[in-house]
Amino acid sequence: MNDDPTTEILDATYQALCKHGYAELTVQDIAAESAMSKASIHYHYDSKDDLFVACLESLYDRYTAHIEAAAGETPRKQLRSLLELLVTDTGEISGTEFRTAMLELKAQAPYNEEIQDRLVEFDAVLFERLEEIIEAGVSRGEFTDRIDPSVAAESLITTITGAQTRRVAVDYSTEQPSEMMTGDIETNLLTEMTVEGRQ
Template sequence: MAATHSALCKRGYAELTMQDIADESELSKSALHYHFDGKHDLLVSFLEHLLDRFEERIAAPDGEDPAERLHSLVDTMVTPPEPRSDGFQTALLEIQAQAPHDEDYRERLERFDEAFVSRLRSLVAAGVEDGTFRADVDPDEAASLLATYLKGVQMRHVAAGHSLERSAAVIHRHIDERLVAGETTVVTLE
């Protein structure tokens, strides 16, 4: 999977070939074809691998209370898992663009979305339950909105170079102003 990652970063989705992946690995192209029917099959397996890594990344955000954990999760989502991952983020966006036309990609990407929204929902619900968040906050609506914000932040960063830090500050401010009960500390834009 490391070879697939490396080849995707270098070539992008549209230009990626099995030979590119073989060149990044210790396997021959024929050995790759022994394990995978083709580029599509390999990329579906790669998405499965990414989903496992993603679920590990979001499983236990740092923090003493649900608000801190939610802020930590926002920071996790706007911080690339590896430095200089712009090429990979671009390739992943290209794969996402194929999802409306490819059921296998769409199914895997839906699982990413479900895992992410579920994690957000559980943090918001815990905050409502323990009084960290306002009692009138709907965990489903808040999770859906935050997921949409965060996905938009990532897409705008990759596609148009928008600042992750500035966008994250807006989301942090939304959490503090709209979700947190009582007195809040507002994150300001610099």
């Protein structure tokens, strides 16, 4: 058992959300995923919505840590590492559980401003990281200077989001979108010198 009751509750919320979805989820379901009672959970959080906002904040911390940890000696390698982390089925933030939890929470965003605000933060941190990598690649001559880093980042986010949603909703393989994005990088971002040298 975790010594911090709020951490235990948020971990249980995450697990219960993946199992039951948002609409059907009850505080009893969350209690069943932990050693805590319904009364203890209500003591820390007034409502289910409060729980989900707190859960999103916890997921955000994990998400940003993994985004920043994308490794690579060059911008090209960093970009590939980040895309693999986000789209394939390896890693803590790319597995089915995380994607399912995020999709459930995204479905509530039009009806809950706090959840929407937290999801905007997820989107912003990914955009900033992608833009940063692409700008570095342009500065180093690894990516072509004909591209606008912000437009390229937005395009990649759209593809990533679609791939993640299809994976959860229809069990679509992540291999094809991963290969497609790699192909887009080779075609649209890399300079001729980088392609020839395979940096």
